[in-house]
Amino acid sequence: MAEALGMTPLEFYRKVLMTDDMRNPDNDRPITTAAMRKALERAAEVVDFEAKWHEPGTKTLPDGRLHGVGIACMNDRHGGTSSGRGAVIYMNNDGTANFVTGQSNNQHGSNSVTFANIIAETIGITFDDVVCSSYGTADQAPDGGSQAGSRGAISNGSACQAAALDIREQLFTYAAEQLEVGIEDLHARDGKIFVKADPSKSITHAAVMARISRPIIGVGKSYDDVLRKPFQGKEVGERSFHRSGVASAWEVAVDTETGEVEILKHAHIYDIGRVVDPYCAGGQLSASLWSQWAKVFMWNVKHDPQTGAFLSQTHVDNKTPTTMDIDDSVHGGEFLETIDAVGPFGMHGVGEPGCQGTGAPALTMAIYNAIGGDLTKIPRPSTPVEILKLLGKA
């Protein structure tokens, strides 16, 4: 469309993307995360898209290879309906907390890191004092709902936050009596509950628990109505949706003698709201980049044309990239932290959008920008053989 309109892809996107001040035309609710435009601009900045874009098939590098850049972006909103989720927190006599959740421990981090952080921050104890006792087991944990949709942080994360608020209220009730202030005058951090106006007046969580002299239990749940929160005068938050903006940009060099494509530069910008666990979220981002690269260059199956027999039976031929193919230059990317009004501490969730959205189309656009011709004729995967065919050499 951009080409037909005589615009660069970036100019086209800038023309059509929504901005923060827009509202959902269906219900007049404010847009809680309009990060696609921000992600796009950042991706363009990283690869210097405006300076490097050219008419397709018109730039040759000094070494004879063809040069190209491509960019793509998307706004993601998926997940939605499912059963409500629950979480239970047990506050122990020593001021530590155990919790159970129906969420599976995705990427070994959603529960042990992200949820534990939500709970620690809400109750005001340290991360080290929160332990996930059990997860994902129907006989011990509350229903965790469907484990899909990239929205664990929104759904089960919100349930954990609600349970932590329940604990916090119970603790503050006792602490307020001890400190002779109102509950609303209190705050908690690093295992200590203190008076906001005078932090020297404080009591530790452990001391409160010792005086209560019995465990206390916090219960939290999340479902559509619970997730709605006021924002700019409107209730926002529609179901347990994952909401994010993603953008990718690639700069490539195409070897016209072998059909091989080298990645010169890339940008993969993913708005996941508050980044609580950078290590695990980074794993999601790298895995999504890997899959986007593989979609463009490798994933394919081969059959015998006469019998239909499956020929690419093993990973010798049903190829998946090795670490030698996708080196450090293709790993990574950046997170954009636009704080969502709905998710706990501004989280959006993380997962599928990075894998399914923009990397592959942006890469295909970069190949098109390099070799020119007909964009619709660029096949997936764009193996060296297919590139050579497009160049009339195979």
Place this chain on the structure above:
Amino acid sequence: MNKITHVNATSVDAAAAELGAGAAVIAGGTDILGTLKGMIYASPPTKLVNLKTISGLDYIREEGGMLKIGALATLAAIYESSVVQSKYPALAEAARKVGTPQLRNMGTIAGNICQQVRCWYYRGEHVDFNCLRKGGPLCYMVPGNNERHSALWGQAGCFAGCPSDCAPVLVALGASIVTNKGTKPVADLFGGLDITLAADEIITEIQIPEPAAGTRMTYLKWAWRKAIDFPEVGVAVVAVVSGGNVSNARIVMSGVDPIPHRSTAAEDAINGKAINDVNATAAGAEAVKGATTLPHNKWKVQIVKTQVKRALLALA
């Protein structure tokens, strides 16, 4: 699952005595175990004679004006060898480009040159393509999907590409194999549909003559991935470069013929000439003359031309 007898041989003679109908040798095992696990043979071996238990066959040493490599020397040992790296860098490069570190730690030099083709009709797991190599009536690669693993030159009707990285280098270096029955050029190991070893013949050593003064060499591998994959086009070039001109060039390729494919036409095109883009391109063009392209492998012609050119330019 077929029952297989496993015999640990303690000497070459003892191993040879165990060979015969239904028996096969195993050393690194990286090739034959794949054929067994994939159940690609209607009549798989019933006995495996293990050569790894024979001591003293994994050496790499210079002796008598040549490099001698024991048949059980691993590919990892070869590319890590300082003498191989300094005097036979093309062989070091070829060994380094095989498979993965794990495969190179297990795979042996003799196994690498004797391995079976990777043709997806021949290797099809649980799929009965009774091809020429299995005694069947035709090479399914010819009428079938020949985008990968296919050759541009056939042998006895078979169009599966040679999968060895080291074989073309050894042929280009004029290497010989020593077996329990004699010595012959590596090039003569390959014939028709199979290697030319007798049923009870075992490779014990590879002998590579010391390169003449001024010899330069390289091995360029084109594969789908930068690791694991077998060469679709592997180009070994060994030549004397003196005064800027090439002589005694030997250009041998894997992946384009069921056997290591020597292109004397490309050699003739570059011998006596300087290494430059024009002459290298001309040699690349000569290298594909006489090629038989199949419906889906015309792309290999382009890769051969390019890789021969680039290999020659790398000698400059």
